Amino acid sequence: MSQAVGVSELLAAARAAPGFMPDDEGRALYEAARSVAVPGPLLEVGSWMGKSALYLAAAARETGRQVVTVDHHRGSEEHQPGWEYHDPSLVDPAVGRVDTLPHFRRTIADAGAEDVVIAVVTRSETLAPLWSTPLALLFLDGSHTEESARRDQDAWVATLAVGGTLAIHDVFPDPADGGQAPYGVYRRVVGSGDFQELPGTGSLRLLRRLR
Known part of the structure; x- marks a missing residue:
């Protein structure tokens, strides 16, 4: 596809892309990214196969920004053999490990978003x-263990500009709905007094940095 592909096409590609983000949450992420008032890039921690990156890419296309994605592309704990979301087709037989990078690259290329999405293949804390x-x-959507979620928070929240927006995915106050690690990040950030909560959608929480 042409690099001149427009916002509506990117949003359509995001809806069709493989991944776990419902469209209403993806659209809320797009709206948050397109409306942020301070300069700077958009960065997501945890990319899987590129679905959320395309929602951010649509906002980047509209506002003249860049999206940086940070993911080691070896899958989170729940994607490993024997876990709930394991997909054997994503295992690289040469190394015997999950490898989502080729799928991510294909998602971004097929959508015509390679000019606005910069993929960094490493661990977030590196x-x-x-x-x-x-x-x-800053969009936090990495591994959802307590240790890794806290590590992502400690590594990246301080890099957010004053006036910038923090987005946290998979925030479930009720343990029956999902894991509690992202909810813990959300509670700690709110408790710091440095953020103002914005209207969220579904499991997506949005906060603006005040200081």
Whole structure:
């Protein structure tokens, strides 16, 4: 597809892409990214096969920003053999490990978003100490264990510009609905007093950094 593909086409591609984000939450992420008032790139932690990256890409296309995605592309704990979301077709037989990077690249390329999406293939905590550009939007959607979710919070929230937007996915106050690690991140961020909560959608929580 042409690199000139428009916002509506990117949103349609996001809806059709493989992944776990409902369209109403994806549209809310897009709206949050397109409306953020401070300069800077959009960065997501945890990309899977690129669905949420396309919602962010639509906002980036509209506002002249870039999207940076950070993922080791070896899958989270729940994607490993014997776990709930394991898909054997995603295992690279040469190394015997999950590898979602080829699928991610195909998703971004097929949507015509390669000019606005920059993929960094590493662990989130490896990149964070090297990062110096204040972020306009930070989207946390990485591994959902308590340890890794806290690690992503500690590594990246400080890089968000004042006035920037923090988006946290899979926030479930009721343990019966889902894991509690992202909810813990959300509670800690709200409790810091440094953020103002914005209207969210479904399991997506949005907050603006005040200081």
